[in-house]
Amino acid sequence: xxxxxxxxxxxxxxxxxxxxxxxxxxxxxxxxxxxxxxxxxxxxxxxxxxxxxxxxxxxxxxxxxxxxxxxxxxxxxxxxxxxxxxxxxxxxxxxxxxxxxxxxxxxxxxxxxxxxxxxxxxxxxxxxxxxxxxxxxxxxxxxxxxxxxxxxxxxxxxxxxxxxxxxxxxxxxxxxxxxxxxxxxxxxxxxxxxxxxxxxxxxxxxxxxxxxxxxxxxxxxxxxxxxxxxxxxxxxxxxxxxxxxxxxxxxxxxxxxxxxxxxxxxxxxxxxxxxxxxxxxxxxxxxxxxxxxxxxxxxxxxxxxxxxxxxxxxxxxxxxxxxxx
Ligand SMILES: [Zn+2]
Numbered sequence: 001x002x003x004x005x006x007x008x009x010x011x012x013x014x015x016x017x018x019x020x021x022x023x024x025x026x027x028x029x030x031x032x033x034x035x036x037x038x039x040x041x042x043x044x045x046x047x048x049x050x051x052x053x054x055x056x057x058x059x060x061x062x063x064x065x066x067x068x069x070x071x072x073x074x075x076x077x078x079x080x081x082x083x084x085x086x087x088x089x090x091x092x093x094x095x096x097x098x099x100x101x102x103x104x105x106x107x108x109x110x111x112x113x114x115x116x117x118x119x120x121x122x123x124x125x126x127x128x129x130x131x132x133x134x135x136x137x138x139x140x141x142x143x144x145x146x147x148x149x150x151x152x153x154x155x156x157x158x159x160x161x162x163x164x165x166x167x168x169x170x171x172x173x174x175x176x177x178x179x180x181x182x183x184x185x186x187x188x189x190x191x192x193x194x195x196x197x198x199x200x201x202x203x204x205x206x207x208x209x210x211x212x213x214x215x216x217x218x219x220x221x222x223x224x225x226x227x228x229x230x231x232x233x234x235x236x237x238x239x240x241x242x243x244x245x246x247x248x249x250x251x252x253x254x255x256x257x258x259x260x261x262x263x264x265x266x267x268x269x270x271x272x273x274x275x276x277x278x279x280x281x282x283x284x285x286x287x288x289x290x291x292x293x294x295x296x297x298x299x300x301x302x303x304x305x306x307x308x309x310x311x312x313x314x315x316x317x318x319x320x321x322x323x324x325x
Contacts, residue, residue, distance in 0.1 A: 010066050012057050012074035012114075013320030015121065015313075016040070016049070018094035018148070023056040024316040025064035025071065028325060030132055034064030035313060045097035046089075050104060054111040069113030075322030076104065077121035077315050083165070084322075087118050094148075117322040121315055123168060125308075126153025127160055128318025129271045134309040138268040142261055143308070144170060145274035146254070147229070149183065150191045156265065171195065173257045190257035194250035196276060200227040206242055213242035229276045251284070255291020263297045273308030281307050 009028030014021065018040060025034040036059030041048045053076070061068045068074075080092030087105025092098040105116040126143030129135040135143070139158050145151040150171030154161040161167050171191035172184055179188030183197055192198050203215050215235050219227055222234075235243035258270055270292075272278075272285045289305040296302055308314060 009325050010064060010071050011320040011323040011325065012061065012068070012071050012112075013316040013318065013322075014053050014057055014074065014076045015125075015315030015319055016053060016076060016078045016092075016095070017121075017315070018079065021053055021056050022313055022316045023053070023060040024313055024320060025057075025060045025066060026317060026320045030317060030320065032313065032317065033066075034060040034062065035316070036060040036063060041096055043096050046095070046100075046102035046104070047107070049095055049098065050102075050107050050111070054108055057108075057112060067113075071112075071114045071323075072325050073115040073117060073323035074108065074112060075124065075319035076108070076116060076118045077124035077319035077322075078104065078118055079121050081165075082118055082120045084117065084119055084162075087116065089118060115323070119319065119322045120153075120162075120168070121319075122151035123153040123160060123162065124318035124322060125273060125310075125315045126155060126168075126271070126318070127321055128310055128314045129273065129308050130155045131321060132310060132317065133314060134271050134306040135269060138304070140265070140267040141269040141271055141303075142168075142170070142258070142265065142267050143271045143273055144254070144258060144277065146194060146272060146277035147275035148197050149195045150254075150257075151274070152261070154265070154267075156267070170257055170261055173260060175253045175256045175260075190253050193253040194257075196227065196229065196232075199232075199246050199250060203227065203242060203246060211242055214238060214240050215243055229279045232276070233279060251287050251291050254288050255293075256295055258288065259292040259295030262292070262303055263295070266298070267303055269304040269306060271306050271308050273314065278308055278311065 013024045022037040038056040078089045081090045089104045090101040105118045108116040135141045143153040152168040152170030172189045174188045175190045176188040180192040182189035182192035
């Protein structure tokens with residue numbers, strides 16, 4: 001049972017994902033005291049999603065033995081366009097009916113009875129790795145979140161670099177001029193080659209054109225409606241040629257895109273996270289490191305390449321860091 005003093009500086013963290021909403025309550029040392037998760041609603045609008053977020057956080061608080069209103073505050077890592085000062089989120093395309101601007105921080109603050117801060121999901125996960133995970137030994141790093149898309153976060157000289165609010169979009173670095181169509185609508189972006197969604201679209205196209213692959217059979221066999229990172233992993237383990245080819249290409253493009261970012265920023269470390277990044281782990285981090293090699297300008301002093309170490313609560317813990325104690 002947590003003691004009273006252990007939760008006097010307790011903070012909440014919510015990681016608003018496209019499929020699930022993990023939440024945590026951490027103590028003053030950022031140690032997780034309670035956690036809970038809920039599925040992300042697939043219909044409705046921002047208020048339905050926010051209500052689910054509030055419920056999940058309430059459960060995490062209960063598990064930690066603290067009232068939500070007694071928390072110093074709650075941080076939220078959100079996809080879409082996030083305005084941290086206004087506490088609003090718009091254009092969250094993976095969430096139901098969430099195109100317009102919604103005052104998420106105010107809505108949650110009223111519901112939970114404590115202050116709420118909103119930040120970019122990838123940036124808060126990067127900061128969690130920086131303060132508490134694989135990035136601890138370094139003062140400057142970039143986080144690469146390799147999953148459905150390819151997201152990035154930046155920490156320079158110990159401080160987050162947000163630019164004018166949209167920094168870190170490494171997935172939309174051009175790795176091939178006039179290349180493949182990206183989910184963002186532009187051409188030749190890194191995400192068009194390495195994002196799970198784009199790789200799935202390419203695999204489907206090749207399969208429909210007569211190319212043999214077990215990817216879609218595995219998907220059906222495991223009752224999935226999309227090629228999850230687990231399905232890709234199984235296909236690769238079985239020696240599926242198309243899967244291997246698409247992953248080889250993704251790794252080459254990640255190498256080019258990340259090396260270009262390193263040439264610009266000269267950071268000490270690159271932290272590889274995200275659904276695919278964490279699942280594929282060390283062997284793929286090594287492959288990405290090798291693919292970066294030929295593109296590094298200062299090739300005598302390459303950055304360290306590490307796998308994110310906080311697992312799937314990293315985003316929620318990172319969000320709790322938005323609350324200053
Ligand atoms: Zn793009």
